[in-house]
Amino acid sequence: MDRHGVHTSPNIARLAKRIPPGTWDTHMHVVDPDTFPLDAAAQYKPKAHTLDQxxxxxxxxxxxxxxxxxxxxxxxxxxxxxxxxxxxGPKNGRAVIQFDPALTSREQLQQWHDMGVRGRQLCETTRTLSGLSGGH
Known part of the structure; x- marks a missing residue:
């Protein structure tokens, strides 16, 4: 493990040789509950996975x-x-966030866009989706 608790392996070096320059990881979660408390309704409590990690x-x-x-x-x-x-920073990052459109102004959307936000995630729970089954 490295200084941030990230696992290292010889396989990673082999894999790194196959990844083209300029590649983006398109789905990374950052979790820092010590600095940013989790939502009270969180379904699970993960360990930290900071930006540094x-x-x-x-x-x-x-x-x-x-x-x-x-x-x-x-x-x-x-x-x-x-x-x-x-x-x-804008050269190395983009984000997909969650928000309630009914509570979000155009100005806020523009501010997020200027920061690098490019999408909205829809997180529906099983309980919420169960009403959509249509009797199937």
């Missing part, structure tokens, strides 16, 4: 760019994801 792991593969995807455990509080995006 994500960058260390991807760095072993030669990947510097990532899309941070808002984990459901933060609900609509995008603070952790947006903090990670800010720290990555």
């Amino acid at each position: 994500a960058q260390d792991f991807l760095g072993q593969l030669g990947i510097r760019k990532m899309v941070i995807v808002q984990p459901s455990i933060y609900g609509n509080d995008n603070s952790c994801t947006l903090d990670g995006l800010k720290n990555l």
Whole structure:
């Protein structure tokens, strides 16, 4: 393991040789419950997986760019994801976040877009979706 608790392996070096330069990781979660408390309704309580840990792991593969995807455990509080995006900068980061469109202004959407947000994640629970079964 490295300084951030990221596992290393000889297989990673072999894999890194096969990854083209400029590759993006398109689905990375950043979780930092010590700095950004989880949503009270979180269905699970994961260990931390900080931006530093994500960058260390991807760095072993030669990947510097990532899309941070808002984990459901933060609900609509995008603070952790947006903090990670800010720290990555516009050349190396994009994000997919969660929000309630009824409570979100055009100005807020533009601000997020300017930061590098490029999508909205829909996280529906099984309980919410059960009403959509249509009797099947």
